[in-house]
Amino acid sequence: MRGEMDDYIYLDNSATTPVSEEVMEAMLPYWRAEYGNASSLHSFGRRAHSAMEESRARLAASLGASESEIIFTAGASEANNLAIKGLAFSGIDKRHIITSQIEHPAVFKVCQWLEKQGFTVTYLPVDQEGMVDPDELAATITDDTLLVTIMYGNNEIGTVQPISQIAKICRAQGVIFHTDAVQAYGKIPLSVADVDMLSASAHKLHGPRGVGMLYLRKGIKLSPLIHGGGHERGRRSGTENIAGIVGFAKAVEIAFAEMEVLRKRLEGFRERLIETITAIQKTRLNGQRSGSLPHITNISFMAIEGESLVMKLDEHNIATSTGSACSSPTLEPSHVLLAIGIPIAMAHGSLRISTGRQTTAAEIERFLAVLPQVVEELREISPFKINTKIR
Numbered sequence: 369m370r371g372e373m374d375d376y377i378y379l380d381n382s383a384t385t386p387v388s389e390e391v392m393e394a395m396l397p398y399w400r401a402e403y404g405n406a407s408s409l410h411s412f413g414r415r416a417h418s419a420m421e422e423s424r425a426r427l428a429a430s431l432g433a434s435e436s437e438i439i440f441t442a443g444a445s446e447a448n449n450l451a452i453k454g455l456a457f458s459g460i461d462k463r464h465i466i467t468s469q470i471e472h473p474a475v476f477k478v479c480q481w482l483e484k485q486g487f488t489v490t491y492l493p494v495d496q497e498g499m500v501d502p503d504e505l506a507a508t509i510t511d512d513t514l515l516v517t518i519m520y521g522n523n524e525i526g527t528v529q530p531i532s533q534i535a536k537i538c539r540a541q542g543v544i545f546h547t548d549a550v551q552a553y554g555k556i557p558l559s560v561a562d563v564d565m566l567s568a569s570a571h572k573l574h575g576p577r578g579v580g581m582l583y584l585r586k587g588i589k590l591s592p593l594i595h596g597g598g599h600e601r602g603r604r605s606g607t608e609n610i611a612g613i614v615g616f617a618k619a620v621e622i623a624f625a626e627m628e629v630l631r632k633r634l635e636g637f638r639e640r641l642i643e644t645i646t647a648i649q650k651t652r653l654n655g656q657r658s659g660s661l662p663h664i665t666n667i668s669f670m671a672i673e674g675e676s677l678v679m680k681l682d683e684h685n686i687a688t689s690t691g692s693a694c695s696s697p698t699l700e701p702s703h704v705l706l707a708i709g710i711p712i713a714m715a716h717g718s719l720r721i722s723t724g725r726q727t728t729a730a731e732i733e734r735f736l737a738v739l740p741q742v743v744e745e746l747r748e749i750s751p752f753k754i755n756t757k758i759r
């Protein structure tokens with residue numbers, strides 16, 4: 369899975385994952401001999417079309433959906449935009465949207481943009497583990513509420529929301545419910561019976577980057593974002609990325625077949641990480657202690673800049689993150705950590721460690737052997753002095 373990067377420990381699987389060998393094998397024919405356009409009438413085209421439809425069927429089955437309810441997109445950012453803007457401009461005369469304070473930018477920036485177009489958005493607070501309160505959500509719904517969009521599992525801290533409960537509330541009140549399930553899909557079993565729209569992305573589960581999907585319950589109409597040749601039943605025009613779609617379906621097939629085994633292994637790594645790292649003084653776990661996504665562990669270190677920690681670990685050939693890959697360059701404290709009430713100084717010193725299918729116990733141990741020493745070095749040069757010798 370990694371080739372020349374063999375001595376590099378990659379613990380940033382929430383940002384993206386390495387494409388697995390089986391996925392690569394499945395995709396290669398569609399970049400080489402099978403380059404047909406799925407809309408073409410000749411046999412090349414028809415073979416591309418069947419590969420796409422077989423993949424669609426496999427992805428639909430993973431959600432208990434029918435094929436016509438799956439729309440392929442160029443990733444989950446597009447799927448989220450299509451779900452939210454597509455519904456906002458579908459002609460329904462309602463202008464209130466409810467979301468949470470800890471969404472990925474591909475949801476909250478869409479909501480902020482819609483506010484400028486005259487929509488009203490409620491950003492629900494979360495508790496100190498990052499959980500939305502379903503009762504508070506229910507009380508926020510009005511006659512004008514068009515959409516509730518709450519993520520399944522958080523990409524920075526791993527908190528899993530009570531999605532089934534939230535979806536039931538929305539269904540009972542006649543409000544459409546969307547969930548950004550990018551980090552949860554293929555990682556934990558999902559309860560999607562009452563979910564109306566769901567976004568997922570291939571590259572978070574060892575599939576290719578640049579392919580995603582929106583599950584759209586039959587009967588819900590969206591205004592398309594991309595107009596053109598009328599692909600995807602007129603809901604998303606553009607020549608389909610057959611290799612990517614085939615790779616996505618293969619990655620999902622593997623993720624679902626291995627889910628329970630992998631989940632247990634990653635939960636074991638998470639336990640080991642939490643136990644060892646929180647034994648370093650002035651640290652705190654961000655998110656849920658249990659019930660979290662198995663692959664994400666987020667810990668804050670007092671008197672350290674998260675970015676310095678990531679760079680120092682990189683010198684030791686270890687890839688980690690301060691939180692959301694997208695907001696890292698801005699050096700702003702994470703909106704997720706601020707929403708769960710972490711003081712700003714502590715929010716600046718957060719590290720997200722995210723594991724994947726390729727992560728080994730030996731890698732976790734090598735990382736844990738390096739981390740305390742790196743933390744101590746950084747605290748020694750930190751202007752915010754804390755006594756690192758006293759527990």
Ligand SMILES: Cc1ncc(COP(=O)(O)O)c(C=O)c1O
Pocket residue numbers: 382383442443444445446472474519521522523548550551568569570578579580
């Ligand atoms: C929760 C969540 N939503 C959406 C996205 C965006 O997905 P994509 O990279 O496929 O556009 C990501 C990826 O960082 C994510 O973690």
